Amino acid sequence: MRGGPLVQVEGLGKKFKIYPTPWHRALEWGTAGRARAHSDFWALRDVSFEVPRGEGFGIIGPNGSGKTTLLKMLSGVLKPTEGRFRIAAPAVYSLLELGTGFHADLTGRENLHQSARLLALPPEVLNPDVVERIREFADIGDFFDRPFRFYSSGMQVRLGFALFAFLEPDLLIVDEALSVGDVFFQQKCAARIEDLRERGTSFLFVSHDMDAVRRLCRQVLFLSAGRAAFLGPSSEAINRYHRAVFRGHPAGARLPEDREADPQAGMTAAEVLRGNILRPDGRRHGQGGLEIAAARLTDAAGHDTMSVAIREPLQIDLLLVAHADVATPSAGFVLFDRLGNLVFSAGTGHHHHRLPALGPGDSLVVRLTVTFSVQSGQYTFNLGTAELGEVHDWHEMLGPIEVFHEGGGPLPFHGLAELPMECRHGEVVRQGECVVP
Amino acid sequence: MTTAVAPRPARHLVEVGGLFTSLWAYRRYILAGALRELKQRYAGSAMGILWHVVTPLTQILVYFVVFSRFMGAQAGGPYSPEAYAVFLCAGILPWFVFADCVSRGTTALLANEGYLKKLAIPEVVFIAQTVTTAGFTLALYTVALVAIAAASGISPHASWVLLPAVLLLFLGLGFGLALILATVTVFFRDVTQVMSIVLQFWFWLTPIVYRESSLGPRLTAVMRWNPPSAYIVAVRGLLTQGTAPLLADWLWMAGLAIFFIAVGASVLQRLSSDLRDAL
Numbered sequence: 001m002r003g004g005p006l007v008q009v010e011g012l013g014k015k016f017k018i019y020p021t022p023w024h025r026a027l028e029w030g031t032a033g034r035a036r037a038h039s040d041f042w043a044l045r046d047v048s049f050e051v052p053r054g055e056g057f058g059i060i061g062p063n064g065s066g067k068t069t070l071l072k073m074l075s076g077v078l079k080p081t082e083g084r085f086r087i088a089a090p091a092v093y094s095l096l097e098l099g100t101g102f103h104a105d106l107t108g109r110e111n112l113h114q115s116a117r118l119l120a121l122p123p124e125v126l127n128p129d130v131v132e133r134i135r136e137f138a139d140i141g142d143f144f145d146r147p148f149r150f151y152s153s154g155m156q157v158r159l160g161f162a163l164f165a166f167l168e169p170d171l172l173i174v175d176e177a178l179s180v181g182d183v184f185f186q187q188k189c190a191a192r193i194e195d196l197r198e199r200g201t202s203f204l205f206v207s208h209d210m211d212a213v214r215r216l217c218r219q220v221l222f223l224s225a226g227r228a229a230f231l232g233p234s235s236e237a238i239n240r241y242h243r244a245v246f247r248g249h250p251a252g253a254r255l256p257e258d259r260e261a262d263p264q265a266g267m268t269a270a271e272v273l274r275g276n277i278l279r280p281d282g283r284r285h286g287q288g289g290l291e292i293a294a295a296r297l298t299d300a301a302g303h304d305t306m307s308v309a310i311r312e313p314l315q316i317d318l319l320l321v322a323h324a325d326v327a328t329p330s331a332g333f334v335l336f337d338r339l340g341n342l343v344f345s346a347g348t349g350h351h352h353h354r355l356p357a358l359g360p361g362d363s364l365v366v367r368l369t370v371t372f373s374v375q376s377g378q379y380t381f382n383l384g385t386a387e388l389g390e391v392h393d394w395h396e397m398l399g400p401i402e403v404f405h406e407g408g409g410p411l412p413f414h415g416l417a418e419l420p421m422e423c424r425h426g427e428v429v430r431q432g433e434c435v436v437p
Numbered sequence: 438m439t440t441a442v443a444p445r446p447a448r449h450l451v452e453v454g455g456l457f458t459s460l461w462a463y464r465r466y467i468l469a470g471a472l473r474e475l476k477q478r479y480a481g482s483a484m485g486i487l488w489h490v491v492t493p494l495t496q497i498l499v500y501f502v503v504f505s506r507f508m509g510a511q512a513g514g515p516y517s518p519e520a521y522a523v524f525l526c527a528g529i530l531p532w533f534v535f536a537d538c539v540s541r542g543t544t545a546l547l548a549n550e551g552y553l554k555k556l557a558i559p560e561v562v563f564i565a566q567t568v569t570t571a572g573f574t575l576a577l578y579t580v581a582l583v584a585i586a587a588a589s590g591i592s593p594h595a596s597w598v599l600l601p602a603v604l605l606l607f608l609g610l611g612f613g614l615a616l617i618l619a620t621v622t623v624f625f626r627d628v629t630q631v632m633s634i635v636l637q638f639w640f641w642l643t644p645i646v647y648r649e650s651s652l653g654p655r656l657t658a659v660m661r662w663n664p665p666s667a668y669i670v671a672v673r674g675l676l677t678q679g680t681a682p683l684l685a686d687w688l689w690m691a692g693l694a695i696f697f698i699a700v701g702a703s704v705l706q707r708l709s710s711d712l713r714d715a716l
Contacts, residue, residue: 016714017711017714022624022625022626022627025624025625026625072555075556075557076557077553077554077555077556077557077713078710078713078714079709079710079713094555094556094557101552101556103473105473105477114466114469117463117465117466117469118466118552118556118558120462120463120465120466120558123465
């Protein structure tokens with residue numbers, strides 16, 4: 001049956017009963033429910049959406065917003081408290097936890113069969129031909145016939161993904177699974193997902209990896225505190241997500257209007273304060289003579305954002321307020337990748353940009369424009385002010401900034417960052433004119 | 438609620454039916470898991486599966502020495518030492534499997550929390566897996582029982598073919614209890630500890646090392662309500678005297694097994710939603 005959405009969810013909600021101690025539950029059981037000893041917690045409420053066949057559907061939201069509860073209901077682990085859903089497909093697999101069924105003592109091959117039994121699949125599904133294709137795709141060499149306990153985490157993911165990808169599911173539920181493994185395997189996965197999608201497989205995709213969500217999903221549901229904060233095109237949903245998560249603003253706050261391409265646009269104290277991302281409870285140290293009162297991140301068009309495409313610039317506006325005489329102020333930006341590696345650190349001093357001397361009460365807006373020629377992923381950053389090597393105000397663990405790869409094409413480069421590279425070539429030496437002695 | 442509620446007996450049938458549908462769908466997983474579990478328990482030990490027999494036999498030896506030497510005729514009654522040894526084996530070996538089934542069954546769901554949290558696999562699968570493991574042990578013990586009886590000079594009896602049937606029903610009782618206990622343990626984890634104590638007392642409250650009749654007529658009547666005793670008495674009667682259980686005994690044994698499985702299925706069915714939430 002083609003036509004009609006594959007997944008239909010209507011007013012789905014899940015209530016958990018919270019019992020302070022087991023005795024409270026015993027009391028309720030003992031009185032056949034007449035004594036109420038639990039409190040209710042709605043992890044999810046009023047969620048409706050549809051997923052067409054052969055499409056990716058993304059679910060995003062901060063931790064605790066109900067994403068996993070939703071997926072668990074759709075994959076049949078939890079029962080909904082209210083509402084209903086319908087999945088018009090027999091083969092629904094969930095990568096809720098890759099390799100849940102994998103047993104440490106069994107080899108990769110044995111584990112494939114073990115997983116098939118765990119999913120109650122008939123043995124024909126995993127015929128030698130399919131096993132061979134899985135082995136090739138997973139590409140883990142001899143480890144395929146070695147016990148699972150010797151696998152690296154990358155290999156575990158490879159085997160898990162390969163298994164699910166070749167079971168030819170109608171619906172594949174993916175939870176934070178594909179951001180592991182090296183870039184080539186990720187691309188292989190992406191290609192396989194594309195392939196499956198063309199053959200009609202739908203995807204439910206939960207991730208913090210906005211780059212992947214943007215690439216794989218047309219429609220995205222943004223959950224916030226168990227409610228649907230937004231349902232619509234992926235870029236819009238991701239934008240709202242970033243604004244909500246990094247700003248503490250309610251979801252779907254209005255976006256500022258476009259401004260003309262004036263390099264100085266937005267460089268006023270009021271504008272920076274309006275888009276301030278610094279939190280009063282953030283990590284901060286320094287002697288405090290030159291305070292960063294506010295900071296704001298905007299894209300080239302002047303929109304507040306915390307995400308940027310690879311090779312695109314972000315404008316970092318700092319509102320500096322002096323509390324003492326600062327003769328040679330400087331301000332800087334430090335970027336870390338998700339593993340905490342220092343990626344880049346530079347300040348006004350490095351660029352021989354002299355900021356004017358400031359006296360007590362003076363304020364100044366400084367704009368650092370940074371082009372993000374780095375790999376896609378999440379980055380944290382620090383902002384600081386200093387004078388002659390003396391730290392005045394230092395804000396740590398800001399962000400994250402999401403760097404994403406726009407469009408589905410090949411990555412512009414591989415590795416941590418793009419280094420300036422030039423390509424030249426000489427004259428072609430044709431056959432027969434060989435000058436090599 | 439607009440859901441029509443089926444009359445009580447019918448609902449139980451539906452629940453038991455659903456249970457067995459799940460078991461059938463996951464039969465391959467249950468079987469493979471039970472075999473692996475059995476292998477794993479003795480993995481790396483030189484004698485392997487033999488320990489499965491040696492451990493209970495040493496315990497039987499201890500009881501044998503204590504009861505036949507020190508307590509003399511009291512427990513053994515009319516039996517010769519050889520017959521008393523068979524008598525002990527016939528009680529202790531099946532009890533071991535039953536106790537194993539109940540105690541491991543109690544933790545079956547907790548031990549597989551990881552799967553239950555992430556997969557839509559029915560809960561009963563994990564309980565059935567422990568019971569299946571116990572079933573394999575029971576098959577091994579049946580062979581051991583027949584061998585011991587024959588070795589001690591009892592001539593094999595045609596009625597011994599009924600042994601597997603009695604033991605299977607006993608396992609059914611274990612399955613029913615495991616269903617109830619495994620479900621309740623998810624909500625009240627203390628049940629695990631409580632059950633290890635209960636099983637100790639239960640051993641002595643069941644006529645395993647002594648004859649049911651040695652308790653006197655009044656206690657014997659009470660003892661009949663202790664579910665495991667019917668099966669132990671039946672196995673013992675078959676093995677030592679070759680007497681097949683009466684129809685009433687069969688009905689009682691089958692009835693107990695079916696009753697506890699139905700209650701277990703009902704408990705699990707009713708609590709399965711809360712169960713996943715509580716994990």
